[in-house]
Amino acid sequence: MTVVDALLWLSFGGPEGPAEVRPFLENVTRGRGIPPERLDEVEAHYQHFGGVSPINRLNREAIAAVQAELARQGLDLPVYFGNRNWHPMVEDTVAEMAAAGVRRALVFPTSAYGGYSACRQYHEDIARARDAVGPDAPDLVKLRQFFDHPLFVAAVADAVRAAAATVPADYRLVFTAHSVPETADRSAGPPGEGGRRYSRQVAEAARLVAAEVGVAEFDVVWQSRSGPPQVPWLAPDIVDHVEALHGRGVRAVVVSPIGFVSDHLEVVWDLDTEAAEKAAELGMAFARAATPNGDPRFAELVVSLVREHLGEAEPAKLSDFPAAGCTANGALCAVACCEAPKRPVR
Incomplete structure (x- = not known):
């Protein structure tokens, strides 16, 4: 049976105040050549809502529900929260996990699908965070896609x-x-x-x-x-x-x-x-x-994916479509699967 010490909830991130909007958008678009006027347009969308995205709050609420469901099912796993683009940044969270003695954790990404930004980029987030922490970083194993759960x-x-x-x-x-x-x-x-x-x-x-x-x-x-x-x-x-x-x-x-x-x-x-x-x-x-993610069954879904990876439950799927990620036997996505799109040279 696979042994893990924790669960990392890995998400996209979002600003939680007006002053955070522009730095957040610059993180999201860094290296993509997005013109400043496009950032101005998107920033106005955020400022329309007071500069606050609902995503971090909703993630915290979902994490609390997952923690309760883990406890209800007798699984003693702390749940950590990290983001790709805004605080809490995944690099900081993985450092916190290492300091707490976590050696191996499962990773739940807040995306149900395959593709580059929906899946492979989460693998890149994991690798970047582990590199930032260094040799003491825990092993991090991404759970599978769940679009047909x-x-x-x-x-x-x-x-x-x-x-x-x-x-x-x-x-x-x-x-x-x-x-x-x-x-x-x-x-x-x-x-x-x-x-x-x-x-x-x-x-x-x-x-x-x-x-x-x-x-x-x-x-x-x-x-x-x-x-x-x-x-x-x-x-x-x-x-x-x-x-x-x-x-x-x-x-x-x-x-x-x-x-x-x-x-x-x-x-x-x-x-x-x-x-x-x-x-x-x-x-x-x-x-x-x-x-x-506000539905109680979403927390049950997350815990079922954990149990599946631990070898305690059969995969729950309603289709024969591939659902990649990491599997219980450690298999990863195929090499060259869901590569980043090539950007045209201008």
Whole structure:
């Protein structure tokens, strides 16, 4: 049986005050050549909400629920919290873990999917943090992708049902996830698999949730693109799609942000603000389903992944789609799987 000392909750991070917004955005975009005017635009989105992203608060609440679930199931594992882009930074958290004597920990990333930014970049975060701490850093083993876990699907489905109860019965169900460059999606997956692991997993999760809800027809669209207009990203965009649905005579829309496990700023801006305002402008009923990390089953999901890795439970999956990451026998993602997209030379 695998022995571990702790669980590391690894997330994206977000500002918790107006003065933190610009430094946070500079961390997110460092080395990507994003023009200052684009940062100005995104900074305004954060300042619209007082300079506070909900993500850190929601992560702390989810961690508390996981700690309670671990205790309920008799697992004595402390849970640590680290971020990629803002405090608590993962490097500092791993140093804290090392000082506390943690030698081996599992890592739960707050992303259900494959792809570069959704999966491989978390492996890079882990490696960077261990390098920063040095030889005393604990071994860190990332848990697998969970887009088709029964508890994930059930939580998202119930959120869809709750949202649908607030709009007319002839609503259109639309799933959204964070857009990525087409080149990044094509490289998502090990060589020989055919690529597009990210978009195919999102589509499969949407299919599973729609089937659970009992909806035969639905759409998968994208949001939050941030690249230059000449670079193709996954489309259509959610706001454009709402407008297109209106043109087809759709009177009501339910949007499920299936690509997100908690309310990132992208959810509360792109969906609750921009998409909702577009629907209101067009006279359409609009409801946004909740993200799953506030559902008690989300904590159960995390603990089930821990038990699976420890060899105490069988993998819980509703599809045959690959779910990479680290496995209980220590296997990692394939070499060259989900590589960072090559940026054009200008």
